[in-house]
Amino acid sequence: MNLIRTFLPVAVLALAVQAQTVNTPNTCMGSQILTAYSLAPQSPSIVNNGTCTYYFQQNGACVTPWSVISAMNRHNIWLAYKALDAQQYGMQYVNQTAYFMIANGVITNATLTADRSWYNYLEMTWLGWWGLVTNQYTSIFKRAQTWIRKVFMGYMDHIVPCIQTWGNLTNGAYCLSSSAHSFPFRTDMGAGTGDLGLGVDRLSTGQALASCERLIDVYCQMNYGISIYNDSLPFNQTFDWSDGGLSNATCMTIKNNLKCNATSNCMINLYETYINLFESHFIRFIPSNQTQKSLGNFLLTINRTGVAFTPTPAAASSGKSFRLYTSTDSGVNLMNVGEQSGQPDRDYVINSAGVVAAIVAGVVSVLFV
Secondary structure, X not given: OOXXXXXXXXXXXXXXXXXXXXXXXXXXXXXXXXXXXXOOEEEEEOOOOOOOHHHHOXXXXXXXXXXXXXXXXXXXHHHHHHHHXXXXXXXXXXXXXXXXXXXXXXXXXXXXXXOOHHHOOHHHHOOOOHHHOOOOOHXXXXXXXXXXHHHHHHHHHHHHHHHHHHHHHHHHHHHHHOEOOOOOOXXXXXXXXXXXXXXXXXXXXXXXXXXXXXXXXXXXXXHHOOOOOOOOOOOOOXXXXXXXXXXXXXXXXXXXXXXXXXXXXXXXXXXXXXXXXOEOOOOOOOOOHHHHHHHHHHOOOOOOOOOOOOOOOOOOOOOOOEXXXXXXXXXXXXXXXXXXXXXXXXXXXXXXXXXXXXXXHOOHHHHOO
């Protein structure tokens, strides 16, 4: 996503689109594939309206520019909701830490009180949304090990960079797949899914997806008791609360390759893991609101005996995903393509405390103690 923050009037944009047909051989994807991604096929034509400038200005667009803009906008709206899911999942980290502290006898239920003082400084960073939620478990979360609280802060700080990376890669995928650029596309990724796979440069793509490591760390802790950074078990026991998003094996692969990152093979394996888990409409380490509700309900059962946690299985959204693989030669720097997609820079942070209050009010009774 570039830093364009304003849009030209539609009439001006219309004049900027040249209907000049590309004179090179038609190298468009098949119309059946393009329409599956809600793109409207057209004869390859040069487009100069600021959309997908990396390819449309030179190679031409195989879809109407308005259809690719609409597709990117819809995905960005979906990402905004995933950012909210991620923020709420951070609150569940607070709840789950407190749950295990009680379960392990570190503290008792009798000491639970509402205490918001320890995170007052967060209101400046998160524009007050945090202060709208009163969570009685926060009074004991601050007694947890210092590194656990640092994990939480690192998680919250990396939500925006991770979501921005996901958006840039997806916008890049829309631009590349809808252009007349002769690029080796691959379809039917992942055992018959029919998703379109794009061959990417391992280094640039892997480094970009590393911005999601803090979120992956919290997911692995909350589902398996595994920290990809820390050898100490965060809750002093192992467990399996998996919703099927990331596997235990994937968490361990990331952990092991982070520990040996002094060697080139480890970095190759790490980046391959990140690239292979990418699906544009499925962020495996950010559980959906529905999945979080089942977790939130379970965390209310601390005084009950014989209660087993059965998570709601993770599932991809209804949107059709792009997937990535490492190209053996000439893999594309998809982040660079996405940054020149014409999409405005997005922070994915809720700026209105009133809006957040309305959103949180609908879920606070279920998600939080």
